[in-house]
Amino acid sequence: MSEELKQLRDQIDAIDNELLQLVSKRAGLAQQVGKIKKSGIVYRPEREAQILARMQEQNPGPVSNEHIKQLFTEIMSLCRALEKPMNVAYLGPNGTFSEEAALKRFGSAITGMACDSIDDVFRMVESDAANYGVVPVENSSEGAIGRTMDLLLQTPLTICGEIQLPVHQFLMAQQTDLAHISKIYSHPQSLAQCHHWLKTNLPHLPDSALINAASNADAARQAAADKQAAAIASHRAAELFGLSICAENIEDDPRNTTRFLVIGKQTVAPSGKDKTSLVMTTNNRSGAIYTLLEPLAQHGVSMSRLESRPSRTGLWQYVFFVDLEGHQQNDNVAAAMTELRDKAAFLKILGSYPAA
Numbered sequence: 166m167s168e169e170l171k172q173l174r175d176q177i178d179a180i181d182n183e184l185l186q187l188v189s190k191r192a193g194l195a196q197q198v199g200k201i202k203k204s205g206i207v208y209r210p211e212r213e214a215q216i217l218a219r220m221q222e223q224n225p226g227p228v229s230n231e232h233i234k235q236l237f238t239e240i241m242s243l244c245r246a247l248e249k250p251m252n253v254a255y256l257g258p259n260g261t262f263s264e265e266a267a268l269k270r271f272g273s274a275i276t277g278m279a280c281d282s283i284d285d286v287f288r289m290v291e292s293d294a295a296n297y298g299v300v301p302v303e304n305s306s307e308g309a310i311g312r313t314m315d316l317l318l319q320t321p322l323t324i325c326g327e328i329q330l331p332v333h334q335f336l337m338a339q340q341t342d343l344a345h346i347s348k349i350y351s352h353p354q355s356l357a358q359c360h361h362w363l364k365t366n367l368p369h370l371p372d373s374a375l376i377n378a379a380s381n382a383d384a385a386r387q388a389a390a391d392k393q394a395a396a397i398a399s400h401r402a403a404e405l406f407g408l409s410i411c412a413e414n415i416e417d418d419p420r421n422t423t424r425f426l427v428i429g430k431q432t433v434a435p436s437g438k439d440k441t442s443l444v445m446t447t448n449n450r451s452g453a454i455y456t457l458l459e460p461l462a463q464h465g466v467s468m469s470r471l472e473s474r475p476s477r478t479g480l481w482q483y484v485f486f487v488d489l490e491g492h493q494q495n496d497n498v499a500a501a502m503t504e505l506r507d508k509a510a511f512l513k514i515l516g517s518y519p520a521a
């Protein structure tokens with residue numbers, strides 16, 4: 166080994182020793198914080214969001230902000246686990262984008278609970294079998310996930326956070342020759358997201374060869390049992406089921422992103438950069454939606470999302486899901502909510518939480 170290399174490695178070893186001492190000291194402090202928390206609620210999304218924002222602001226480089234965020238998410242994950250172990254439910258099986266989203270937010274020091282359906286994720290949290298749930302709510306190219314929105318309307322749970330996950334789709338099979346593929350399994354939303362790529366690169370496949378699966382991970386499982394089949398799924402699914410990657414990033418829109426919500430039983434304090442989600446109905450007069458949006462405009466509250474869903478209580482009646490900028494404890498949001506309570510036939514605040 167050259168003298169220069171040895172010197173550099175000696176310095177790295179010394180820094181690792183210091184890092185280990187610092188991480189252990191931090192973990193000890195988190196344990197003490199855990200003892201002070203009387204409510205028993207360990208996870209504080211607003212505090213974690215502030216720490217991640219500060220670390221990215223102060224990041225001197227050369228490590229990217231994205232990697233700094235991952236590193237500190239992991240450090241907080243292990244500190245949290247020392248306060249109290251945490252169960253997080255998500256749409257399974259393992260290898261789905263929902264699992265990826267859960268790990269992105271909570272880090273790896275959690276017990277993951279893969280559920281069979283979005284309904285089950287809600288049930289697990291409602292019954293306290295899980296502390297938190299992670300559910301998909303919208304995709305940038307395919308729009309809203311209707312089931313999640315319908316369940317949000319009924320549930321007593323609150324939204325504690327949001328996760329934006331760039332969704333990259335991979336074509337995977339037992340071998341990598343596209344000519345040998347006679348069918349492709351995937352979740353209908355992933356098939357739709359790769360429509361153009363499939364038509365261009367596998368023109369010999371009829372539409373009947375594109376087979377709906379319950380999830381992308383389930384698609385990978387089926388492809389692992391059939392030599393002529395391929396699956397469209399996440400990179401993690403290929404690893405889990407021992408499949409080879411035939412093509413990467415085959416989504417038609419490279420900015421393709423899915424937004425997930427964290428659901429739980431707590432109200433989250435303001436972080437300084439928050440969102441508030443609510444659902445409301447009008448009294449069905451003409452111009453009624455204008456009446457609902459007017460208080461927001463008057464109090465200078467920006468709306469980042471407006472989505473309507475059939476109300477299921479009457480034909481052509483709708484509920485409106487609205488995301489606002491700001492926390493319900495902010496003066497302008499609180500004032501707008503007070504007015505809305507008077508004007509809306511029904512209003513439910515789903516939660517305020519740190520903006521992703």
Ligand SMILES: C=C(O[C@@H]1C=C(C(=O)O)C=C[C@H]1O)C(=O)O
Binds near residue numbers: 208244
């Ligand atoms: C240590 C705490 O508990 C948890 C762990 C945190 C951390 O590791 O920094 C931050 C917030 C909480 O989710 C705390 O509330 O300060």
